[in-house]
Amino acid sequence: MTTKLHFSIITLFALLLSIDAPAQIKKLTTVVIDAGHGGKDCGALGKVSQEKDIVLPVALQVGQYITDSIQGVNVIYTRKTDEYLTLNERAEIANKSSADLFISIHANSAKSPQISGAETYVLGLHRTKDNLAVAQKENSVIVLEDDYSNKYEGFDPSEPESYIIFELMQNAYLGQSINFASTVQDAFVAANRGNRGVKQAGFLVLRQTSMPSVLIEIGFISNPEEEKYINSAAGQTEIARSIFNSFRSYKESYDNSNIALMPSQPIVKESVAKEEEPTGISFYVQIISSKSQQKDFPASLGEVKELVENGMYKYLVSRTTSYDEAQKNLDRVRKLYPDCFIVAFDGAEKISVRHARKRSKQ
Numbered sequence: 001m002t003t004k005l006h007f008s009i010i011t012l013f014a015l016l017l018s019i020d021a022p023a024q025i026k027k028l029t030t031v032v033i034d035a036g037h038g039g040k041d042c043g044a045l046g047k048v049s050q051e052k053d054i055v056l057p058v059a060l061q062v063g064q065y066i067t068d069s070i071q072g073v074n075v076i077y078t079r080k081t082d083e084y085l086t087l088n089e090r091a092e093i094a095n096k097s098s099a100d101l102f103i104s105i106h107a108n109s110a111k112s113p114q115i116s117g118a119e120t121y122v123l124g125l126h127r128t129k130d131n132l133a134v135a136q137k138e139n140s141v142i143v144l145e146d147d148y149s150n151k152y153e154g155f156d157p158s159e160p161e162s163y164i165i166f167e168l169m170q171n172a173y174l175g176q177s178i179n180f181a182s183t184v185q186d187a188f189v190a191a192n193r194g195n196r197g198v199k200q201a202g203f204l205v206l207r208q209t210s211m212p213s214v215l216i217e218i219g220f221i222s223n224p225e226e227e228k229y230i231n232s233a234a235g236q237t238e239i240a241r242s243i244f245n246s247f248r249s250y251k252e253s254y255d256n257s258n259i260a261l262m263p264s265q266p267i268v269k270e271s272v273a274k275e276e277e278p279t280g281i282s283f284y285v286q287i288i289s290s291k292s293q294q295k296d297f298p299a300s301l302g303e304v305k306e307l308v309e310n311g312m313y314k315y316l317v318s319r320t321t322s323y324d325e326a327q328k329n330l331d332r333v334r335k336l337y338p339d340c341f342i343v344a345f346d347g348a349e350k351i352s353v354r355h356a357r358k359r360s361k362q
C-alpha cells in the first residue's frame with residue numbers, strides 16, 4: 001500500500017472567523033505542580049538520597065517563583081510534605097481544579113552510572129525501549145495500591161503489551177504539551193544542563209489528566225555526580241529557575257494566542273493552505289505520530305507538514321532533496337525530538353529511505 005502525503009501547511013496562528021463576535025481571552029490562571037512519589041513511595045534510589053526528597057523542594061521552589069513573580073496565577077501542589085498519593089489522586093487534583101497546565105517533577109535512574117542530563121516527557125507511545133523503561137519505572141508505583149489492577153483497568157506496569165493503549169488514545173493536548181516540554185528543555189539548555197530532549201511514553205499520571213501535561217526528569221540519581229548536583233541547594237535552585245523560566249514564556253504565548261469567541265459563534269479555524277505537490281525525491285524529518293490532530297508546535301521547527309497514514313497523524317519538518325542535508329536536519333531536530341527519524345517520498349508517494357537514495361543516486 002502506498003501513502004499519499006496530504007500537503008497541508010499548518011500555520012501556528014489561528015484566524016478569527018468573525019471580527020464582530022465579542023472576544024474573550026483565555027489566560028493561563030491555574031497550574032498544578034506535582035512532586036513525584038512521597039511517603040512509602042520513595043521513587044528511584046541513589047547512593048545517598050531518594051527521589052521523593054529531591055523533587056519536593058524543587059517543586060515547591062518552582063511554585064514559589066511563580067507566586068512571587070507572576071500575578072494572577074493560582075499554584076496548586078499535589079503534595080507539600082513527605083506524603084503518599086496515588087497517581088489517580090494526583091491527576092484528580094489537577095482535573096478538579098480545572099488546571100491549565102500540569103507539571104510532574106521526577107528524577108531518573110539508569111543502569112549505567114555514566115548517564116546524565118534532563119529530559120521532558122509528553123504522553124504517547126514510546127518509540128524506544130529506553131522511553132518505555134522510564135514509563136515502566138514511574139508507573140510501577142501503582143503496585144503499592146490495593147486492587148491496582150481494577151483501579152487502572154487491568155493495566156500491568158511491567159507488561160509491555162499494556163502500553164498499547166497509549167497508541168489508541170486521543171490526546172487533544174499533545175501539541176500544547178509538546179510546546180511546553182520544548183520550552184522546558186530550551187530553558188535547561190540555556191542553563192547548560194545536559195539536554196536529553198522531549199520524548200513520548202505512556203505515563204499513567206499524564207494519561208489521567210485533562211489538560212496539557214508534562215513529566216520532567218530533572219536528572220539521574222544513578223549518576224553520583226548528578227546525584228550530588230540535584231541534591232545541592234544550588235542545583236535545585238538552578239533547575240527550579242529553568243522550569244520557572246519555561247513556565248513564564250509558555251504562559252506569555254498561551255495568554256496571547258488563546259482567543260476564544262462566545263460559545264454560539266464559530267470558534268477558531270486553522271489557517272490551512274494547500275501547496276503544490278512536490279515532484280522527485282524528497283526527505284523529511286518525522287517528529288511525532290499521534291492518533292489525534294495536533295497543532296501548536298514550537299515556532300523554531302519552521303513549517304510543519306501533516307501526513308495522515310493508517311489513521312495516525314504524522315508530523316514532518318525540514319523538507320530537502322539532499323540526503324546529506326536530511327542528516328544534518330536530523331541532528332538539529334534530534335536536540336528537541338530524540339526519537340525523530342528521516343522519511344522519504346517520491347512525489348507524493350512514501351518510499352523507504354534506501355529506495356529514495358537509490359533512485360536519486362545519493
Ligand SMILES: [Zn+2]
Binds near residue numbers: 037043051106107138
Ligand atoms: Zn519518579
